[in-house]
Amino acid sequence: MIEARGLTKRYGDKLAVDHLSFTVKPGQVTGFLGPNGAGKSTTMRLILGLDAPTDGSVTVNGRPFAAADHPMREVGALLDAKAIHGGRSAYHHLLCLAQTNDLPARRVGEVLELVGLTEVTRKRSKGFSLGMGQRLGIAAALLGDPRVLMFDEPVNGLDPEGILWIRNLMKALAAEGRTVFVSSHLMSEMEHTADHLLVIGRGRLIADCTVAEFIEQNSEQQVKVRTPDAGRLAELVTADGGRVSTDAADATTLRISRLPLERIGDLAFENRVRLHELTPIQASLEEAFMELTKEAVEYHAAVPAAQRPSEQVEA
Ligand SMILES: Nc1ncnc2c1ncn2[C@@H]1O[C@H](COP(=O)(O)OP(=O)(O)OP(=O)(O)O)[C@@H](O)[C@H]1O
Incomplete structure (x- = not known):
């Protein structure tokens, strides 16, 4: 001890x-x-x-x-x-x-x-x-x-x-x-x-x-969604209180937080949005740690714009 x-x-x-x-x-x-x-x-x-x-x-x-x-x-x-x-x-x-x-x-x-x-x-x-x-x-x-x-x-x-x-x-x-x-x-x-x-x-x-x-305690549950109708689903999710981020390299994939997976599936079904993937993503310890310590890091490296993660579409 x-x-x-x-x-x-x-x-x-x-x-x-x-x-x-x-x-x-x-x-x-x-x-x-x-x-x-x-x-x-x-x-x-x-x-x-x-x-x-x-x-x-x-x-x-x-x-x-x-x-x-x-x-x-x-x-x-x-x-x-x-x-x-x-x-x-x-x-x-x-x-x-x-x-x-x-x-x-x-x-x-x-x-x-x-x-x-x-x-x-x-x-x-x-x-x-x-x-x-x-x-x-x-x-x-x-x-x-x-x-x-x-x-x-x-x-x-x-x-x-x-x-x-x-x-x-x-x-x-x-x-x-x-x-x-x-x-x-x-x-x-x-x-x-x-x-x-x-x-x-x-x-x-x-x-x-x-x-x-x-x-x-330190991370949000996210859902990964792949759909050929990503723009439409992003609008629906945002209007329903969800938060959407997109990957600049793959326009068909969304990461959604603040809405349960079931609700995202229902929204897609009710609005005839075709889904090719709907997967819960458990944040890794790495992500949770970065989130918690971001204020406490002594030396920040500059991240080139091209490597920054996705752009956020706020509700
Ligand atoms: N002998 C020393 N004299 C002056 N400053 C020191 C000394 N030892 C550590 N420090 C400072 O104290 C702080 C904590 O250092 P420490 O080595 O304990 O961190 P650490 O968490 O082990 O880091 P790392 O993961 O980089 O090894 C740092 O800012 C370091 O520069």
């Missing part, structure tokens, strides 16, 4: 973390989401005692982590996978960590097997691919068999097989009753991995809920 109360970190004029209060519970994967610069890494560093808060507090299993007697047995963290001594083999890197943390040497072999690095245990980590480095970082996090695990952007730069592996590992660790806290700016990834979400923007907490609640 991780508990933050009024956690605040200021760097000069910059309020990187702004009065964050949250609880990360065991037995589930908690995704820590936010756009670039939102304060995720700073929060993780504060949890681990690598930085001191300007105000507020954070505890791991009821105590500040800096006070832990056996840190690696309490928390396993993957913050920067590249922060390893490249000249050492995977085996020696982990052995060194085990010895300095009073952990049995047999754990080294166990975690190497768990992360699938048994074949390269004697190889210098300098020659490791990004994915192998990530696995080695995770092996180090698991060395002390901790109840709390923290991963900062663990899938960055990984191939689909590596992403799937990390996803399944995190779920398995949570199913064992551990606390799993994972940061990402990849919404699509969290959608498949996290049970619970904490979303921050500009250092502030903007959502603390399940994935399903997050999508429901």
